Amino acid sequence: MLKQSLTNTNSVENKTQNLETIGVIGIGKLGLCFALNLDRVGYSVIGVDVSQTYVDALNTKAFSSYEPGVNELLKASKSFTATTSVKVMLQSEANLIFLMVATPSLPDGSYDHSQIERVADEILSAGKSEIKRHIVIGCTTMPGYCNTLAEKMGEFNYEVSYNPEFIAQGSILHDQQHPDQILIGEADAAAGYTIEKVLRAIASTSPTVCRMDRLSAEIAKLATNCFLTTKISFANSIGDLAVKSGADPEKILEAIGSDSRIGNRYLQYGYGFGGPCFPRDNRALKKFAENADASLPISEATDKINQQHLEFQFEQAMKQHAVDQEITFDGVAYKSGTVYLDESQPLALAVKLAKAGRRVVIRESKKVIEEVEVRYPNLFIFEER
Numbered sequence: 001m002l003k004q005s006l007t008n009t010n011s012v013e014n015k016t017q018n019l020e021t022i023g024v025i026g027i028g029k030l031g032l033c034f035a036l037n038l039d040r041v042g043y044s045v046i047g048v049d050v051s052q053t054y055v056d057a058l059n060t061k062a063f064s065s066y067e068p069g070v071n072e073l074l075k076a077s078k079s080f081t082a083t084t085s086v087k088v089m090l091q092s093e094a095n096l097i098f099l100m101v102a103t104p105s106l107p108d109g110s111y112d113h114s115q116i117e118r119v120a121d122e123i124l125s126a127g128k129s130e131i132k133r134h135i136v137i138g139c140t141t142m143p144g145y146c147n148t149l150a151e152k153m154g155e156f157n158y159e160v161s162y163n164p165e166f167i168a169q170g171s172i173l174h175d176q177q178h179p180d181q182i183l184i185g186e187a188d189a190a191a192g193y194t195i196e197k198v199l200r201a202i203a204s205t206s207p208t209v210c211r212m213d214r215l216s217a218e219i220a221k222l223a224t225n226c227f228l229t230t231k232i233s234f235a236n237s238i239g240d241l242a243v244k245s246g247a248d249p250e251k252i253l254e255a256i257g258s259d260s261r262i263g264n265r266y267l268q269y270g271y272g273f274g275g276p277c278f279p280r281d282n283r284a285l286k287k288f289a290e291n292a293d294a295s296l297p298i299s300e301a302t303d304k305i306n307q308q309h310l311e312f313q314f315e316q317a318m319k320q321h322a323v324d325q326e327i328t329f330d331g332v333a334y335k336s337g338t339v340y341l342d343e344s345q346p347l348a349l350a351v352k353l354a355k356a357g358r359r360v361v362i363r364e365s366k367k368v369i370e371e372v373e374v375r376y377p378n379l380f381i382f383e384e385r
C-alpha cells in the first residue's frame with residue numbers, strides 16, 4: 001500500500017525507523033519550509049499535498065523554489081518524503097500532524113477554512129484513530145475556528161492545537177530557525193509541550209514560548225500583525241506630516257524609535273504594508289471584532305492610513321518628476337528580493353503612476369516581470385536584473 005502511493009526510492013518504508021515521524025499536510029510555501037526544517041534537525045517527515053507532479057518533484061528532489069535555502073535543504077534532506085494521500089500518512093507512525101493548507105480571505109475579511117475542512121473530512125473518513133493523534137493547525141484561522149474543529153475531531157481520537165507562524169516570504173527558513181517567540185494554542189499541557197519541544201529543536205534562538213488556550217492564541221496571532229501594521233502606518237503618517245511641514249521624517253522616526261519602549265523596528269518611513277499576511281490579518285481581526293460585537297477602530301484606521309499614504313506618495317512622485325521623465329522602480333515585489341506581489345505597495349504606486357500617463361520603468365527579476373506583465377499588459381517598461 002505504501003509502495004503504491006509513493007513514487008520513488010525515497011519512500012516512507014526507507015526512512016530511518018528510529019526517528020520520530022511528523023506529518024505535514026499542505027507542503028506549499030510555508031509547509032515545505034517547515035517540513036525541511038524538521039528534516040534538518042533529525043525528524044522523519046511525511047508531507048502531503050494534492051498534486052502528484054509536485055509530490056514527484058519533491059521526492060526526486062527536482063523541485064526548484066525561489067525561497068532562499070529551500071533547494072539546498074531539499075537536496076540535503078534525508079528523511080523527508082511526500083505523498084498525495086492523507087490515508088498513507090495515517091498508516092505511518094506519525095501521530096503529530098501539522099496542517100499548513102491555505103486559508104484565503106473572503107470578501108468580508110474573514111478567513112476561508114474550507115481547505116482545512118476538506119483535510120479534516122479526509123482524515124475523519126478513515127474512521128476513529130486507534131492511536132491518539134495530535135493535529136496542529138499552522139494556518140491562519142478566524143479566532144474560534146480551532147475550538148470548533150477540536151470538537152469535530154475529538155470524537156475520532158484527534159486532539160487539535162493551534163500554532164501559527166510569524167514568518168515572511170523571502171526568509172521563511174531563516175525565520176523558522178530564528179523565532180523571537182513561539183505561540184501555541186494548546187489542546188492541553190502535554191500537547192503544548194510536544195509542540196514546544198519540536199519548535200525549540202528547529203530554533204537556533206531561545207524564543208519566548210507563549211502557551212495558552214486555542215482561542216487566545218488565534219487572537220494573539222492576528223493582533224500581533226495588527227500591531228505591526230499600526231506601527232508601520234504610524235511611521236508613514238508621521239513621515240507624511242514631516243514632509244508636508246518641511247521637516248525630516250527619518251530623523252523624527254529615529255528619535256521616536258530610540259525610546260526603548262517603542263523601538264526602531266517597523267518604524268521606518270517608506271512604503272505602506274502589504275504581502276500575504278499583514279493586510280489580511282488586520283482585516284480578519286476587524287471582522288472577528290465585529291462578530292464579537294466589539295469595536296476595533298485601530299484596525300480600520302491602519303488600513304485607511306495605508307491607502308492615504310499611497311495617495312501621498314503618488315502626489316509626491318507626480319510633483320517630483322517632469323511629465324516626460326521616466327520613473328524607475330528598483331523592485332516591485334511586496335518585499336524586496338521576493339517574487340510575490342500580493343498587495344505590494346511599490347507595485348500599487350507604479351500602477352497609479354503609469355495609469356496617470358507617466359513612463360514607468362520596472363527593474364525586476366524575470367519571474368516578477370512575467371507576473372507583472374500578465375496582470376498589467378503593456379503598462380510598463382521592464383529592465384531585467
Ligand SMILES: NC(=O)c1ccc[n+]([C@@H]2O[C@H](COP(=O)([O-])OP(=O)(O)OC[C@H]3O[C@@H](n4cnc5c(N)ncnc54)[C@H](O)[C@@H]3O)[C@@H](O)[C@H]2O)c1
Nearest residue numbers: 026027028029030031048049050100101102103139140169
Ligand atoms: N506564506 C506566508 O508567508 C505565511 C505566513 C504566515 C502564515 N501563513 C499561513 O499559512 C497557511 C499556508 O500558507 P502558504 O502560503 O504556505 O499557502 P500555499 O498555498 O503556498 O500552500 C498551501 C498548500 O496546501 C496544499 N493543499 C491544499 N489542499 C490540500 C489538501 N486537501 N491536502 C493536502 N494539501 C493541500 C496546496 O496544494 C498548497 O501546496 C495559510 O493559512 C497562511 O495564511 C502563511
